[in-house]
Amino acid sequence: MSARIRGRQSSLGSKSAGCMQVLSIIDCTKLFQKKFLLYNIFMYFCPKIFYQMDNDSTKPKKGFFNFVERTGNALPHPALLFGLFALATLVLSGIGSLLGWYGAHPVTNEDVAVVNLISREGLHRIILEMVNNYTGFAPLGIVMVALLGIGVAETSGLIKAAINAMLVKTPAKLITIMVFFTGIISNVASDLGYLLVIPLAGAIFHSLGRNPIVGMSAAFAGVSGGFSANIFIGTIDPLLAGLSTEAAQIIDPDYYVLPTANYYFMAVSTFVIVITGVIVTVKWIEPRMGQYTGDVERESIVQSTDAEKKGLRRAGLVFLVWFILLGIGLVPESGILRGNDSGILNSPVLRAFISLLFLMTATAGAVYGFTVGKFKKAEDVITGMNDSFKTLASYLVLVFFAAQFVAWFRWSNLGTLLAINGASALQNANIGLIPLIFIFAMFAAFLNLFMGSASAKWAIIGPIFVPIFMLLGYSPELSQAVYRVGDSVTNIITPMMSFFALIIVYYQKYDKKAGIGTIIACMLPYSIAFFIVWMALLIGWIMLKIPLGPGTPLYYMM
Numbered sequence: 001m002s003a004r005i006r007g008r009q010s011s012l013g014s015k016s017a018g019c020m021q022v023l024s025i026i027d028c029t030k031l032f033q034k035k036f037l038l039y040n041i042f043m044y045f046c047p048k049i050f051y052q053m054d055n056d057s058t059k060p061k062k063g064f065f066n067f068v069e070r071t072g073n074a075l076p077h078p079a080l081l082f083g084l085f086a087l088a089t090l091v092l093s094g095i096g097s098l099l100g101w102y103g104a105h106p107v108t109n110e111d112v113a114v115v116n117l118i119s120r121e122g123l124h125r126i127i128l129e130m131v132n133n134y135t136g137f138a139p140l141g142i143v144m145v146a147l148l149g150i151g152v153a154e155t156s157g158l159i160k161a162a163i164n165a166m167l168v169k170t171p172a173k174l175i176t177i178m179v180f181f182t183g184i185i186s187n188v189a190s191d192l193g194y195l196l197v198i199p200l201a202g203a204i205f206h207s208l209g210r211n212p213i214v215g216m217s218a219a220f221a222g223v224s225g226g227f228s229a230n231i232f233i234g235t236i237d238p239l240l241a242g243l244s245t246e247a248a249q250i251i252d253p254d255y256y257v258l259p260t261a262n263y264y265f266m267a268v269s270t271f272v273i274v275i276t277g278v279i280v281t282v283k284w285i286e287p288r289m290g291q292y293t294g295d296v297e298r299e300s301i302v303q304s305t306d307a308e309k310k311g312l313r314r315a316g317l318v319f320l321v322w323f324i325l326l327g328i329g330l331v332p333e334s335g336i337l338r339g340n341d342s343g344i345l346n347s348p349v350l351r352a353f354i355s356l357l358f359l360m361t362a363t364a365g366a367v368y369g370f371t372v373g374k375f376k377k378a379e380d381v382i383t384g385m386n387d388s389f390k391t392l393a394s395y396l397v398l399v400f401f402a403a404q405f406v407a408w409f410r411w412s413n414l415g416t417l418l419a420i421n422g423a424s425a426l427q428n429a430n431i432g433l434i435p436l437i438f439i440f441a442m443f444a445a446f447l448n449l450f451m452g453s454a455s456a457k458w459a460i461i462g463p464i465f466v467p468i469f470m471l472l473g474y475s476p477e478l479s480q481a482v483y484r485v486g487d488s489v490t491n492i493i494t495p496m497m498s499f500f501a502l503i504i505v506y507y508q509k510y511d512k513k514a515g516i517g518t519i520i521a522c523m524l525p526y527s528i529a530f531f532i533v534w535m536a537l538l539i540g541w542i543m544l545k546i547p548l549g550p551g552t553p554l555y556y557m558m
Contacts, residue, residue, distance in 0.1 A: 066288070069521035078504050078516055082401035082495070086408050093117040093412040103420035105460075112420060115412050125411065130404065137403035139194075139498045142354050143395070146195045149361030151388025152381055156369030158315055160299060161308045164207075172208055176218060179204070180277045183222025184270055187234050193223030194499040195354070199506055207299045211292040212510045213522065218281045220503060221526040224491040226277070227454075228484035229269040233259060236454060238346075240480055243458050247466035248476040252556075261477040262484065263549040265541060269534065276533045277526060284525045294510050311371040315364040322360050394508070398501045406496065415451040419460040422447065433472060434539060437482050440465060441535060444486030445527075449494040454487050475556045477548050485538060489530045492523040 075081050096114030105112050116122055134140070153159050170178070179201045186193035198219040205215025228236070238259040248255040304312065329337030330344055339346030349356065365384065369375035409415060422443055431439070444457070451457050462483070469479040491497050495516065507514035545554060 066521065068524060069517045071517055075516060078501070079398045079401045081516065082398070082405045082501075085495070086401065086405040089405065089408045089412055089414065090117050090122075092414060093122070093408075094119075096412070096414065096417075101417055103417050103424070105420065112413055112416055114414060114417065117408055117412055122411075126408070129407070133403045133407040134400050137399055137406070137498075139502060140396075140399050140403070143195065143502060144389075144392070145358050146354050147388040147392070148385045149358035149365070150195075151386075152369070152384040153361045153365030155380075155384030155387055156365040156374050157308075157372060158311070158365045158368040159203075161304060161312055161368070161372075162315075164299065165304050165308075165312060166204075175204060175208065176278050176281055177274060179215060179218050180222040180226075180274045180281075181270075183219045184226045184229055184273060185232065186223060187227055187230055187236075193219070194502060195357070197223055198503070202506065202510065203299070206292065206296065206510070209298065211286065211289045212296070213292070213507055213514070213518075214281065214286050214289050216503075216506055217285055217522040217526075218277060220492055221277050221280075221523060221530075222273070224497065224499075225489055225523070225526050225530050226270070226273040227488040227491055228262075229266050229273045229488070231267045231270050233263065234350075237262070239455050240458055240484070243455065243462050244466060244476045244480045247462040248470065250463060251467050251470045255476065257476050257480065258549065258552065261549045261552045262481045264546070264552075265481055265538070265548045266484070269537065272533060272537055273530060276529050280525050280529045285522060289522070292510065296510050307372045311368040314371050315368040318364040318367050319360060322356075322363075326356075395502060395505045398504065402495075402501045406498075409450070409496075415447075416460060418450055419447055419457060422461075424464070433474065433542075436468075436472075437539065437542075438535065440479075440482050441486035441531070441538075444483050445490045445531065448487050448490045448496075450496060454484075457487065458483060470556045473555055473557070475548075475553050477552045478542070478554055481538065481548055485531075485534045489527050489534065493520050493527050 076084065093114055094116050097116035097119070100113070102111050102113040104110070117126065150159075179197070183193050183197050183201075186197050198216050201215040201219035202212035203215075206212035241257045241259045241261055244257040244261070245255065248257060326337065326349055329335045330347060330349060333342060337347055337349050338344060339348075339351075344350070362381070362385075366375065366381050369380065369384075375381060429436075429439070444461075447457055447461070448454075458480075462479075465479050465483070466476045470476060494500070500519075503519055504515065507518055511518065541548070542554060548554065
């Protein structure tokens with residue numbers, strides 16, 4: 001499993017430069033703590049409320065989050081738990097069909113009813129598509145392809161050498177900031193954060209003598225909890241903007257929502273989430289988890305040998321060549337790697353970056369391996385790929401049950417009906433803007449526990465909430481921003497998130513007893529803090545009447 005836990009060598013050579021870009025965050029943290037008194041009071045007392053630490057490690061730890069962990073881990077094995085979720089979905093689909101649960105789709109106005117999966121047709125579909133559910137589960141192929149390249153880099157020693165070189169030069173106090181910032185930025189490159197940043201953070205924290213689970217928790221919070229925040233425009237921005245445009249045109253046929261609609265707000269949110277995440281990690285997560293006492297040995301931090309330095313330089317040149325080739329294909333307007341719309345956001349480079357990750361890490365790992373003498377013949381490269389797949393056994397079993405549950409829940413229409421009826425109830429509540437924003441964000445956060453896809457949820461509830469905001473005199477861009485906040489903060493605590501099974505496997509490398517309860521107990525403080533701080537930022541943004549993005553108004557004039 002070590003190949004999965006140590007990942008992202010392609011960016012390690014530039015970590016020091018990345019750290020220099022966020023040096024000012026430390027000063028921002030101090031200013032943030034001084035200026036926001038209520039927030040400081042919250043951050044001071046909450047650990048004492050939720051974590052009643054005891055110096056005697058033989059006694060069971062008390063506190064709410066420890067209770068969450070114990071309760072969650074007392075549940076059956078995660079694979080079996082997903083299987084039970086799937087069976088519960090079958091039962092609920094039968095009950096819902098019998099009771100006639102339905103709702104009107106806000107776009108098509110067609111009735112959406114619960115599909116009975118224990119009917120003749122449902123059982124046939126379950127049997128016929130069980131294999132396709134498994135092999136078509138999106139994270140499965142992504143993880144396998146990525147591990148082919150990562151396995152070469154791991155076996156060659158490139159990842160170990162790159163981490164060691166970075167830790168020698170990077171101040172330890174900046175590591176947590178770097179992990180959060182890198183996790184948020186990685187969302188530009190699709191699923192890169194889940195495959196590289198999270199396991200890499202565990203390896204880095206472990207090398208520094210810190211608890212590796214704390215490092216992975218911090219990275220997971222940045223990658224998934226801070227999903228919408230970014231200083232760059234990612235693939236999610238044009239996707240949501242297109243759905244918002246369709247919803248806005250219900251009221252105004254000529255309205256158009258730009259992909260940059262929320263850029264200003266999300267760029268500032270990046271630094272707010274980084275600061276908040278670092279505080280939660282230091283004040284809450286690390287004191288609670290304590291020192292790592294597992295049996296996974298940590299890598300010592302030593303100066304690189306001459307051979308390793310030579311190998312790192314050559315591997316760096318390989319990455320440089322790759323980036324030059326990508327630039328040649330992307331920079332010209334007629335570049336061969338641009339999307340069908342001649343744009344960069346829809347290019348295969350961003351939409352299928354995992355394929356490029358495999359090519360980059362495999363070639364760089366091979367060059368490094370032959371340079372330092374780890375690889376003697378071409379077959380050694382294939383051996384590295386084979387070794388990485390040996391660590392996938394538990395993940396492959398877990399994914400089978402997770403894939404069935406996700407597919408059956410989608411077929412049943414239970415999640416769709418929850419979205420439709422919940423949105424309809426909020427529409428009829430007839431409340432003011434600030435309460436509406438708060439309740440809408442809470443609803444999006446709750447709905448995310450049952451429907452993992454951000455675009456699928458927005459396609460359902462957007463046509464309801466965008467017109468509501470417009471009729472109240474507020475822009476579609478504002479409703480989209482509120483949705484993105486709520487949708488992001490619960491990504492890290494829902495098993496419906498497609499990479500949740502992989503996160504369990506990451507944790508279990510360092511703690512064999514880790515389960516769903518461990519993850520939720522570690523991530524729930526981030527969810528709570530992110531929601532409070534992010535909502536405060538959004539409400540303050542509205543009160544100060546700051547544009548959400550370039551040419552993006554807060555208000556809509558009929």
